[in-house]
Amino acid sequence: MLMNPQELLTDVPKRVENPDLNNILAYTVKPDVINLAGGLPDPAVFPSEPLRDIAERVLKENYAAALQYSPATGVPEFKREIISFLSRNLGVEAKEDQLLVTSGSQEALFALAMSIFRPGDVVFTENPTYYVAVSLFKAFEAVPVGAPMPSGQLDVNVLERKIKEVEPKRRKLIYVMPNAQNPTGASMTEETKRHLLEVAERYGLPVVEDDPYGMINYEGKSPRPLKAMDRNNQVIYMSTMSKVLAPGLRLGWMIGDKELVNAVSNVKQVIDLNTNTLSQYVAAYALRGRVIENNLNNIKRVYTSKRNAMVDELRDSFGDRTDFVKPESGMFVFSFFKGVNTRESLKEAVKRSVLYLPGDALYVSDPRYDAARLNFTYPSEDKIKEGIRRLRQAFY
Numbered sequence: 001m002l003m004n005p006q007e008l009l010t011d012v013p014k015r016v017e018n019p020d021l022n023n024i025l026a027y028t029v030k031p032d033v034i035n036l037a038g039g040l041p042d043p044a045v046f047p048s049e050p051l052r053d054i055a056e057r058v059l060k061e062n063y064a065a066a067l068q069y070s071p072a073t074g075v076p077e078f079k080r081e082i083i084s085f086l087s088r089n090l091g092v093e094a095k096e097d098q099l100l101v102t103s104g105s106q107e108a109l110f111a112l113a114m115s116i117f118r119p120g121d122v123v124f125t126e127n128p129t130y131y132v133a134v135s136l137f138k139a140f141e142a143v144p145v146g147a148p149m150p151s152g153q154l155d156v157n158v159l160e161r162k163i164k165e166v167e168p169k170r171r172k173l174i175y176v177m178p179n180a181q182n183p184t185g186a187s188m189t190e191e192t193k194r195h196l197l198e199v200a201e202r203y204g205l206p207v208v209e210d211d212p213y214g215m216i217n218y219e220g221k222s223p224r225p226l227k228a229m230d231r232n233n234q235v236i237y238m239s240t241m242s243k244v245l246a247p248g249l250r251l252g253w254m255i256g257d258k259e260l261v262n263a264v265s266n267v268k269q270v271i272d273l274n275t276n277t278l279s280q281y282v283a284a285y286a287l288r289g290r291v292i293e294n295n296l297n298n299i300k301r302v303y304t305s306k307r308n309a310m311v312d313e314l315r316d317s318f319g320d321r322t323d324f325v326k327p328e329s330g331m332f333v334f335s336f337f338k339g340v341n342t343r344e345s346l347k348e349a350v351k352r353s354v355l356y357l358p359g360d361a362l363y364v365s366d367p368r369y370d371a372a373r374l375n376f377t378y379p380s381e382d383k384i385k386e387g388i389r390r391l392r393q394a395f396y
């Protein structure tokens, strides 16, 4: 007879348990629910025709390699295309042996965390931050310590104070999203970025720059990533095809010091041997054909309009009962609602078939219970407006 699962399990599954994420993923397949909780792109902006043609070409011209296992570090053709893409669009430079291809940037984070954390190590984060990263840090018994970000700018002085409070051998790394932060949609100014790099260098701390949304900017050109300002190899850069091409490809990457990348790639190899080879070939062809660059204005136009629809409806429905900074980038409005406990009100919202992410889930300390993360990229504009109106009924 099978052993009692409770006796079988370690405490890891409990530690990483994330009911909010379960909720989001479960509701992804329920079309009658207005889902403002997730971070899904709008399928209407997927470049489906170019991808269909490319997939066909890959399978005709290159099927033997594309359907085969491939190097754990990534398919060389794809790596070369990523390097050229980052250089021409973001000023991020890398060599092939500094780049590891992963199954989404989520795997890059996981393999890095598995490679570096000892129980009790401290990871310094923005507060609020990307909650799934926090869950995975906890899998390795790392302790997140957050620094606030008043009006979207990380308070680097507070961050430094927090670093000083931790004994040096437990300080492990800084995890940030300098451009298009999740959930606030804000980007650090060049001054904040420089200050952050200075502090990281002073304490010898690597900075993980998680940059999935950096190219999705609604107010002009995308700001430079921290990595483009990094002179001393202090920054470990992570990004993904998920938000600018398609998350279903499950392609991300990490760029860092060659030795570190090599070590993390050993870990990645025992997780999944290699990243989906077919996806890598499809993405390599797409990058070579400038599919992302050709589609970026379309993505920005559709999302700008949706962002405006959400912001306008929030103002119309809630007036001065809501408070938010209009996001310049990314996929979310992070909003506060006067006198509302968004965690408790979620039940009321679900009754009205609308879902959001309660803001307290995104804090590593000092949670705000009146906050909600609202996604504007996935639902249609009508659904966004209807969803916000239903929230008004659920909240007041």
Ligand SMILES: Cc1ncc(COP(=O)(O)O)c(C=O)c1O
Pocket (backbone or CB within 6 Å): 039, 103, 104, 105, 106, 107, 130, 177, 182, 210, 212, 239, 240, 241, 242, 247, 251, 252
């Ligand atoms: C900040 C951030 N990092 C990483 C990820 C993981 O993305 P993926 O694994 O699809 O590349 C996400 C996904 O939403 C995200 O928002």
